[in-house]
Amino acid sequence: xxxxxxxxxxxxxxxxxxxxxxxxxxDTHRDGPITVKRDGKTLISFCCNDYLNLSHDSRLIQASxxxxxxxxxxxxxxxxxxxxxxLLTALEEELATLKGTEGAIVFGSGYLTNLGVIPxxxxxxDLILIDELAHACLMSGTRLSGADEIRFPHxxxxxxxxxxxxKRDQYDHVMIITDGVFSMDGDLAPVAxxxxxxxxxxxxxxxxxxxxxxxxxxxxxxxxxxxxGSIPALQMGTLSKAIGGYGGYLCASQSVIELLRNRARSFxxxxxxxxxxxxxxxxxxxxxRDEPDYCALPxxxxxxxxxxxxxxEPQSPIVPLIIGEPDKALQAAKALEGRGFLVTPxxxxxxxxxxxxxxxxxxxxxxxxxLDQLIDAVRKIIA
Numbered sequence: 337x338x339x340x341x342x343x344x345x346x347x348x349x350x351x352x353x354x355x356x357x358x359x360x361x362x363d364t365h366r367d368g369p370i371t372v373k374r375d376g377k378t379l380i381s382f383c384c385n386d387y388l389n390l391s392h393d394s395r396l397i398q399a400s401x402x403x404x405x406x407x408x409x410x411x412x413x414x415x416x417x418x419x420x421x422x423l424l425t426a427l428e429e430e431l432a433t434l435k436g437t438e439g440a441i442v443f444g445s446g447y448l449t450n451l452g453v454i455p456x457x458x459x460x461x462d463l464i465l466i467d468e469l470a471h472a473c474l475m476s477g478t479r480l481s482g483a484d485e486i487r488f489p490h491x492x493x494x495x496x497x498x499x500x501x502x503k504r505d506q507y508d509h510v511m512i513i514t515d516g517v518f519s520m521d522g523d524l525a526p527v528a529x530x531x532x533x534x535x536x537x538x539x540x541x542x543x544x545x546x547x548x549x550x551x552x553x554x555x556x557x558x559x560x561x562x563x564x565g566s567i568p569a570l571q572m573g574t575l576s577k578a579i580g581g582y583g584g585y586l587c588a589s590q591s592v593i594e595l596l597r598n599r600a601r602s603f604x605x606x607x608x609x610x611x612x613x614x615x616x617x618x619x620x621x622x623x624x625r626d627e628p629d630y631c632a633l634p635x636x637x638x639x640x641x642x643x644x645x646x647x648x649e650p651q652s653p654i655v656p657l658i659i660g661e662p663d664k665a666l667q668a669a670k671a672l673e674g675r676g677f678l679v680t681p682x683x684x685x686x687x688x689x690x691x692x693x694x695x696x697x698x699x700x701x702x703x704x705x706x707l708d709q710l711i712d713a714v715r716k717i718i719a
């Protein structure tokens with residue numbers, strides 16, 4: 337049996353290697369807000385989702401240290417077993433305030449959030465309409481729910497409207513699911529328009545704001561980009577990107593939060609978030625609330641890069657440069673590394689066939705000199 341399994345694994349790895357789709361782990365030391373060390377070289381990173389560079393911010397580090405000294409390294413068990421840590425209660429209150437909801441619930445990660453929330457609310461006899469470019473964990477949560485699924489063309493409001501008009505009366509509950517900021521393309525979902533459709537058809541809208549919180553909508557995320565108005569019933573996100581730590585959350589009404597505490601399996605049966613992670617996230621949320629000009633810097637840096645290279649105006653700090661084939665994307669990334677930049681190539685199945693790309697992410701502490709050097713390198717590589 338072991339030999340058969342090894343043979344299976346070896347064949348699959350060979351297939352990936354031949355198609356330039358094999359992924360490898362490289363030891364990389366993040367030694368500062370924007371630099372890393374790899375193979376003895378210092379590189380400027382343009383592939384990190386730490387958009388506000390808060391993972392190295394002294395205020396978050398101090399908050400984590402204080403929580404470590406006082407509460408130890410771990411939560412010990414599920415929050416329903418060991419009791420609810422006061423730091424998590426405070427964190428959920430701050431998240432709800434930022435997102436304009438009655439309540440919030442914190443999970444161990446963003447992936448765990450989506451694996452727990454969607455099946456807890458949707459099931460057989462229900463329908464989920466999900467954007468075809470939604471994150472993998474949204475797709476996984478959708479499949480786990482057992483609900484019928486329709487994947488709609490990316491950001492296609494007309495398709496969603498037709499589907500709701502044709503299908504809504506056939507199902508008990510219908511949910512629309514989308515990223516707020518799409519992680520591979522950097523564009524925004526039409527959240528306000530989707531919310532209007534949801535209200536018209538007695539449907540629930542769920543947005544994944546992993547790449548929106550802290551950097552768009554004055555730091556409040558994608559639901560607030562288009563101004564005040566009704567917000568989605570379910571606003572999900574992570575604590576691991578602009579917030580600089582680890583964990584996931586959902587913001588919603590108090591009754592929905594209470595239901596999830598009882599039905600979301602990835603909450604009920606998972607150990608709670610460590611106190612130090614909660615303390616760091618609280619410190620980050622204070623910065624996001626108090627320093628809107630700082631939160632605007634990543635998008636400003638992305639815009640400077642795009643203007644210099646005649647790329648479309650970015651909607652977020654994520655800028656894709658489509659290369660096409662995986663081998664060419666690998667070569668371009670290697671060439672940038674040779675010039676002192678870390679930019680990871682993104683290949684299928686993460687992105688559709690024929691759209692392998694360099695995915696640039698811009699942060700608050702990238703200086704104009706770093707951007708100019710990167711622009712010059714990209715021009716030489718893609719010429």
